């Protein structure tokens with residue numbers, strides 16, 4: 001079997017256009033992201049990275065005046081199909097934001113929140129989910145003796161790992177991360193980068209980052225966006241060492257952005 005036959009596409013994007021009113025923020029995006037890989041989205045401010053990320057779990061639906069054309073399929077299913085239940089989609093596609101945003105609840109209740117909403121009320125099952133999610137997010141050892149403490153009392157880096165654990169608790173397939181380390185110190189950033197590398201064994205991860213070194217360190221593929229266009233998408237190593245497009249070269253060598 002060839003490598004191409006063995007890899008499965010987690011996300012396929014075809015001719016995706018997005019308008020905010022009159023303004024076109026995404027132009028004919030075509031991209032395929034394989035399962036169990038990390039894809040990094042880079043590009044200057046305002047180029048459409050976050051907008052693109054949010055199309056993958058239909059977060060833009062909530063914004064007034066948005067028009068989306070084209071197709072995004074997750075495991076073969078078009079998420080913009082009328083029959084799609086957006087709540088179910090958001091369970092499959094979790095999201096972690098730039099600033100850690102734990103709920104003003106205990107560490108335990110932050111993690112148990114999603115599973116409870118999805119109908120899990122069994123105490124023992126919840127205990128197991130909380131432990132498993134915190135372990136996967138490399139936070140368990142630091143918080144196991146204070147699960148009843150308020151999550152907002154954790155450090156910023158711990159809060160962000162808690163938010164990752166919270167996203168994992170509902171067993172998504174895909175985790176979207178929008179600049180997850182930009183509010184963190186270098187040590188917390190390193191921990192999250194290491195964690196992302198670990199998580200790709202179970203999840204497909206799409207991450208927006210302003211930090212090109214970060215993209216180079218942790219991603220398998222990198223997508224360079226400019227003015228709503230996907231200029232270049234390739235293996236991370238190739239994109240950074242041998243960019244095909246002059247605009248990519250100019251960006252990664254610091255000529256603009």
Ligand SMILES: Nc1ncnc2c1ncn2[C@@H]1O[C@H](COP(=O)(O)OP(=O)(O)OP(=O)(O)O)[C@@H](O)[C@H]1O
Nearest residue numbers: 020023025043044045046047048049050051052063
């Ligand atoms: N809710 C919105 N309504 C109208 N225009 C928007 C909205 N959100 C984003 N835009 C516009 O769409 C374009 C893309 O924005 P987006 O936030 O996706 O870029 P980005 O690459 O993520 O930027 P940054 O790196 O600064 O976060 C920008 O011109 C922005 O002004």
